Amino acid sequence: MPKENIMNIYYDENMPYAAQMFAGMGNLYPFAGRTLAADSLIDADVLLVRSITQVNEALLANSPNIKFVGTATIGFDHIDRDYLTSRNITFTSAPGCNATSVAEYVLSSLVVLAERYQFSLLTKTVGIIGAGNTGTRLSEKLDALGITYKLYDPFLAESVEDNRVFSTLDEVLACDVVSLHVPKTLDGDHPTFHLLNEQRLESFREDQILINACRGEVIDNQALLHLKQKGHSLTLVMDVWENEPNVLTELIAFCDIATAHIAGYSLEGKARGTEMLYQAVCQCIDKPVENFLVDYLPKPAIGHIELQQEFDEITLNQLVKMVYDVRRDDGIFRQQLASHGFDYIRKTYPVRREFSAITVTQTNNVNGTQVYQLGFTQQ
Numbered sequence: 001m002p003k004e005n006i007m008n009i010y011y012d013e014n015m016p017y018a019a020q021m022f023a024g025m026g027n028l029y030p031f032a033g034r035t036l037a038a039d040s041l042i043d044a045d046v047l048l049v050r051s052i053t054q055v056n057e058a059l060l061a062n063s064p065n066i067k068f069v070g071t072a073t074i075g076f077d078h079i080d081r082d083y084l085t086s087r088n089i090t091f092t093s094a095p096g097c098n099a100t101s102v103a104e105y106v107l108s109s110l111v112v113l114a115e116r117y118q119f120s121l122l123t124k125t126v127g128i129i130g131a132g133n134t135g136t137r138l139s140e141k142l143d144a145l146g147i148t149y150k151l152y153d154p155f156l157a158e159s160v161e162d163n164r165v166f167s168t169l170d171e172v173l174a175c176d177v178v179s180l181h182v183p184k185t186l187d188g189d190h191p192t193f194h195l196l197n198e199q200r201l202e203s204f205r206e207d208q209i210l211i212n213a214c215r216g217e218v219i220d221n222q223a224l225l226h227l228k229q230k231g232h233s234l235t236l237v238m239d240v241w242e243n244e245p246n247v248l249t250e251l252i253a254f255c256d257i258a259t260a261h262i263a264g265y266s267l268e269g270k271a272r273g274t275e276m277l278y279q280a281v282c283q284c285i286d287k288p289v290e291n292f293l294v295d296y297l298p299k300p301a302i303g304h305i306e307l308q309q310e311f312d313e314i315t316l317n318q319l320v321k322m323v324y325d326v327r328r329d330d331g332i333f334r335q336q337l338a339s340h341g342f343d344y345i346r347k348t349y350p351v352r353r354e355f356s357a358i359t360v361t362q363t364n365n366v367n368g369t370q371v372y373q374l375g376f377t378q379q
């Protein structure tokens with residue numbers, strides 16, 4: 001890599017605080033991720049992308065100097081890692097950066113659905129497919145709320161280091177709620193492409209809830225549309241879609257909650273991705289880490305909530321909706337998709353904070369004042 005200060009660093013314009021964190025490390029060039037062209041990267045040393053940029057030979061063949069590629073996202077199915085290895089280009093992603101954000105999206109969806117259909121979340125079992133960072137973050141929230149869940153993850157089930165109890169795929173698919181948290185994979189022992197194919201979709205019960213906030217291709221969207229067109233009443237929460245940004249628009253009307261791939265779009269989640277890449281570039285050029293996300297994050301609009309009664313499902317509903325109500329994003333999606341397009345909605349996403357940014361206190365006669373975090377763990 002060239003010396004610090006003379007590196008050419010190209011970064012997606014949708015990476016919060018990138019300009020601040022990388023300031024002084026070289027020449028900075030923001031770009032629009034969907035339309036980045038190979039000939040604009042000829043002098044690039046460092047390339048920092050998000051999920052909408054396909055990084056492969058076609059993009060990088062004419063960039064002889066490039067030594068580092070990073071994606072400020074959890075998923076890396078848009079990166080041809082074999083090609084990067086063949087060029088000896090260092091690669092890093094941002095594992096877990098927005099896992100909390102996705103878990104909070106799922107929780108907000110569950111709270112909204114429980115109110116809409118008048119059921120108690122405590123009577124439901126959630127099936128989590130993929131028990132990595134995001135599935136685990138979700139399970140921790142469910143644990144804290146006393147909601148039961150089952151985990152399916154054939155890779156972790158085999159790991160001696162993971163002593164959680166795992167269920168079979170069929171057991172998890174039979175749960176009241178099925179929430180998908182797997183990467184998009186096309187091969188290997190357990191590929192996830194069309195994991196929910198026509199046959200598996202047909203076996204869903206009418207009273208189940210299906211949530212997809214991982215990758216669109218994990219569900220066969222055409223098969224799902226056909227199922228719904230036949231009158232199946234499976235409740236759908238869809239954040240991700242096959243063939244983004246050109247989604248199967250007929251499916252939207254059959255969704256209870258439909259959003260534009262924004263489950264991971266909390267400010268913290270996106271900015272953590274930037275920070276993780278900044279740290280990785282520092283390590284690559286042997287530079288001390290001098291910038292910290294905590295110094296950039298603004299104060300949340302609501303910083304503190306005081307509960308005047310015991311924490312129960314009613315307060316849960318109020319608290320979750322006060323901090324992040326997924327119906328806002330569902331409304332934006334339905335209103336703006338036709339007129340503005342999928343990418344515009346994502347690019348202009350309003351600031352959303354994670355529950356952890358808000359402190360909750362509760363004072364009662366028995367225990368005095370207690371402090372909760374909206375991750376629902378008592379401190």
Ligand SMILES: NC(=O)C1=CN([C@@H]2O[C@H](COP(=O)(O)OP(=O)(O)OC[C@H]3O[C@@H](n4cnc5c(N)ncnc54)[C@H](O)[C@@H]3O)[C@@H](O)[C@H]2O)C=CC1
Pocket residue numbers: 074075076095096098099102129130131132133134135152153154155156181182183184185190191192195213214215239240261262263264265
């Ligand atoms: N909607 C959004 O905004 C976001 C979507 N994502 C997507 O969610 C995916 C999961 O994220 P993380 O949990 O953080 O990733 P992770 O890598 O920490 O965990 C994924 C887990 O899925 C498991 N897995 C792989 N194939 C499986 C299969 N066939 N069946 C069951 N489990 C399987 C793996 O063993 C791993 O434990 C990402 O790869 C990304 O595609 C991630 C962040 C935001």
Ligand SMILES: O=C(O)C(=O)[C@H](O)COP(=O)(O)O
Pocket residue numbers: 014049050051052072073074075076098261263264265
């Ligand atoms: O981290 C991931 O994986 C995601 O799915 C991100 O939320 C994708 O966001 P963009 O990179 O498409 O802005």
